[in-house]
Amino acid sequence: MIEPTAPDYAEYLERIFTAAQDMASHPRPDSPFVGAPADVADAAEAAIEAMREDLIGLSHDIHAHPELCYEEHYSAAAVDAFVADRGYGVTRPAWDLDTALLASAGEEGGPTVAILAEYDALPDIGHGCGHNVICATAVGAFLGAAAVVERTGGRVQLIGTPAEEGGGGKERIARAGGFDDVDAVVMLHPFFADIADHPFIGVRTVQVVYTGMAAHASALPFMGRNALDAAVQAYTGMGQLRQHMLPTDRVHGIITDGGQKPNIVPQRAALEFYLRSAEPSTLEELSKRAEAIFEGAAQQTGCGVEIIWDVTPVYLPTRLNGPLTERYAVAAAKRGRPVIPKGLLPESMTGSTDLGNLSVRVPSIHPLLGIAPFGTPLHTSDFAAAAVTEEADNGVIDGAVAMAQASLDYLADADLRAAAARDFELGGGLLDVEAMYP
Numbered sequence: 001m002i003e004p005t006a007p008d009y010a011e012y013l014e015r016i017f018t019a020a021q022d023m024a025s026h027p028r029p030d031s032p033f034v035g036a037p038a039d040v041a042d043a044a045e046a047a048i049e050a051m052r053e054d055l056i057g058l059s060h061d062i063h064a065h066p067e068l069c070y071e072e073h074y075s076a077a078a079v080d081a082f083v084a085d086r087g088y089g090v091t092r093p094a095w096d097l098d099t100a101l102l103a104s105a106g107e108e109g110g111p112t113v114a115i116l117a118e119y120d121a122l123p124d125i126g127h128g129c130g131h132n133v134i135c136a137t138a139v140g141a142f143l144g145a146a147a148v149v150e151r152t153g154g155r156v157q158l159i160g161t162p163a164e165e166g167g168g169g170k171e172r173i174a175r176a177g178g179f180d181d182v183d184a185v186v187m188l189h190p191f192f193a194d195i196a197d198h199p200f201i202g203v204r205t206v207q208v209v210y211t212g213m214a215a216h217a218s219a220l221p222f223m224g225r226n227a228l229d230a231a232v233q234a235y236t237g238m239g240q241l242r243q244h245m246l247p248t249d250r251v252h253g254i255i256t257d258g259g260q261k262p263n264i265v266p267q268r269a270a271l272e273f274y275l276r277s278a279e280p281s282t283l284e285e286l287s288k289r290a291e292a293i294f295e296g297a298a299q300q301t302g303c304g305v306e307i308i309w310d311v312t313p314v315y316l317p318t319r320l321n322g323p324l325t326e327r328y329a330v331a332a333a334k335r336g337r338p339v340i341p342k343g344l345l346p347e348s349m350t351g352s353t354d355l356g357n358l359s360v361r362v363p364s365i366h367p368l369l370g371i372a373p374f375g376t377p378l379h380t381s382d383f384a385a386a387a388v389t390e391e392a393d394n395g396v397i398d399g400a401v402a403m404a405q406a407s408l409d410y411l412a413d414a415d416l417r418a419a420a421a422r423d424f425e426l427g428g429g430l431l432d433v434e435a436m437y438p
Contacts, residue, residue, distance in 0.1 A: 013375055017193055020344035024194070028338075031330050033323065033416040035409035040151050041331075044404045048144040048397060055400065056393045058082055059136035063388050066121030069163030072099040075119035079139055079160055086143060092160070095176035097169065099162040102178070105146030106155035111417055113407040114157040114179065115142045116187035116355070118164045128384040129165065130190030133371060133392055133399070137188060140400025145407045154411035157182065161354075168313030170354040174361060175434060184324060184363045184410050184420060186403050187355060190387065190395065191368035192376050194332060196339040197325045198368055201248060202283045202317040203276045203352035204310055207256075208234060208294045211304040214267040224265030225302045228258050231269035233297035238273065241289060248348055249286055250276035276352055278317050280360075280436065314437045316356040319427045321363040323419040324410060328367050331405035335398040339367060351378070360431035363420045365406070371395040 035041070048055070058078060065074045076099040080090045083103050092101035106112075117138035118131045142158035149156050159178065163169035173179065210231055215224030238251050245251070253273030259266030275290055277283035291307060298305035320342075329339045355366050372386035386392060410416055 010375060016345060017374065020340045021193065023344055024338040024340040028329065028333060031326060033327065033409065033413050033419070035327060035416065036152055036405065036412040040148050040408055040412065041405045043148045044144040044408060045401045047147040048140045048400045048404060051140060051143065052397055054082070055136050055140045055396050058139060059132045059393065059396050060388050062119055062135055063127045063132040066126035067119075068123060069120045069165050069167035069169070070097070070099060072119050072162050075099070075135065076101055076160055076162070079117060079119070079135060082139060083143070083158065088146060095173045095178050097162060097172060099160070100169065100173060101158075101160035103142065103158040104155055105142075106149040107153070108155060110154035111183045111411055112155045112157060112181055113184045113186060113410050114159050114182045115145070115403060115407060116170075116185060117158060117160045118187070119160065120163055120165050120167070122165055122379060125379070125381045126384050127387050128379050128381060130371060130383060130387040130392070131164070133190045133369070133387055133396055134187065136396045137369070137399035137403060140396065141186070141403035141407065144400060144404035148408065149411065152408050152412040156407055156411070164354055166312050168315065168354050168357070171313040171357045171433070174358060179358060179362055182362055183417070184321070185355070185358050186324070186328075186365055186407050188367050188369045188399050188403060189353070190371045190392070191378070192370055192372040192374050193368065194337045194339045194370040195345070195368040196329050197320040197322070197342045197365070198345065198350060199278065199320070199342075199347050200318040200350055200353045200356055200366065201250070201276045201278045202280060202356055203274050203315045204283060204287055205272065205274055205312055206290065207270065207272050207308040207311060209268065209270045209306045209308070210298060212265065212267050212301070215265040217263045217265050221265060226265050227269035227303050228266040230297045230301040230303040230305070231255055231258065231271050233300055234271060234294050237293035237297060238290065241293065245286060245289070246277065246282055248278040249282065250274070251286070251290065278347075280316055280431065283317070310437060313354065313357070315352045315354050316360055316433065318353065318356040318364070318366055319359040321365055321420050322423045323416055324363055324406060325365045325367065327409040327416065328365055328402050328406040331402040332367070332398065335401055337370070337398055337402070357433055360428065360433065363424045369395050369399045
C-alpha cells in the first residue's frame with residue numbers, strides 16, 4: 001500500500017504572510033475622511049463590549065448546531081431571538097426564504113448600510129468556514145451601530161443571508177429586491193490573518209452528462225459507444241486547458257458517474273466542474289472554452305452530451321470598495337488588528353463568495369478576520385475547531401466593533417459616501433446580473 005504524500009509549503013506560506021504582516025504593522029497614513037464623531041464610535045464599541053459574553057455564546061451556539069444551506073432554521077431562529085430580545089423587530093422568513101431575515105434601526109430616507117450575517121455550515125465538518133463567527137460579528141455590529149444610529153442619521157440593517165456554501169442566497173435575496181434600498185454592504189470572513197481587501201474570484205458550476213450505447217465489453221465492444229471514454233477525454237481536456245488560461249483562473253472537477261460494471265460498455269457517464277475567474281468577462285471566456293472541450297469529447301467518442309450550467313447561481317468576482325474598506329482598516333487597527341493591504345499576498349490564493357454578486361450592485365467590503373493558527377486551511381475540521389477558540393471569540397468582538405464603526409462612518413460622513421460611490425463607478429458601476437445570467 002502506498003500512502004499519499006503530504007505537501008510541505010509551510011515555510012513558503014509563513015515567509016510571505018510574515019512579510020505581509022510586517023508591512024501591515026507600519027503606521028497607516030491619516031485617513032482623508034472624518035467618519036463618525038469619536039463619541040459615537042466609542043458608544044457603539046461600548047455597546048458591543050457590554051454584549052461580549054452573549055455574542056460569544058451566540059457564536060458557540062450556532063457552531064454547535066451546524067446546518068446546511070437553506071436548512072439553517074435553528075441558526076436563523078437564534079439570531080431572531082437574540083435581536084428581538086434587545087428590542088428590534090425581525091422579519092423572518094424574508095424574501096420567500098425560510099432562513100433569511102431582516103432587522104432595521106434608524107430612519108428611512110437617508111443612507112442605508114446593510115450588515116450581512118451568514119450561518120450555513122459544510123457537510124460532515126460543520127462550521128469549517130467559520131460562519132458562526134460571521135454571524136455573531138454581524139449581529140454585534142448591527143446592535144452596536146443601532147444603539148447610536150440616531151446620532152448619525154440614516155439606517156442600519158442586519159440581513160441574514162442563507163446558503164453561501166453553494167446555494168447563492170444573496171443572489172436570491174437581491175433578485176427579490178432585498179438590496180434595492182441599500183447604499184452599502186458590510187461583512188467579513190474568518191481566516192488565519194487579518195486582510196483588508198483580498199479579492200475573491202467568480203465561479204460557475206457545470207454538470208456534463210454523456211450518453212453512449214451499452215454493449216458487452218468483451219464479446220461485442222464494437223456495438224457500444226463508451227460514455228466513460230467521453231468523460232475521461234473531457235477531464236483530460238480540462239487538465240490541458242490549465243496551461244493556456246489566465247494565472248488567476250481555476251478549473252476543478254470530478255467524475256460523478258463512470259458506469260456500472262467493467263464488462264458493460266458504459267452507457268452513461270457524468271462530470272461536475274467548477275470554473276473560476278477574476279472578472280465577469282474572463283469567466284465567460286473560460287466557460288466558452290470549457291464547453292468546446294465538453295462537446296469535442298462527445299464528437300471524438302460518438303456519444304451524446306448534455307451540458308447543464310449553473311444549477312446554483314453564478315458567483316461573480318468581488319469588487320471591493322476602497323474607501324469603505326479603508327474605514328474598516330482604521331477601526332480594526334484601533335482594536336490591535338492591523339490589516340494586510342491588497343497586493344501583498346498572491347491573489348491566486350483565493351476562493352469565491354456570493355458577496356461578489358452584491359459587490360457589482362452596491363459598494364461592498366469583505367475583509368478577512370484572523371481567528372485561527374497560521375496556515376489553518378478553510379473548509380477543514382481544523383478550522384471548525386479554531387472557530388470556537390479564545391482567539392475566535394476575541395475576533396467576534398473585534399470584528400463587530402470594526403464593522404459597526406465603518407458602518408457609522410459611512411452614515412455620518414457625506415464625503416466618504418461620495419468617495420465610495422465614485423470608487424464603485426470607477427470599478428465598473430452597476431452590473432445587470434439578471435440579464436447576464438437569467
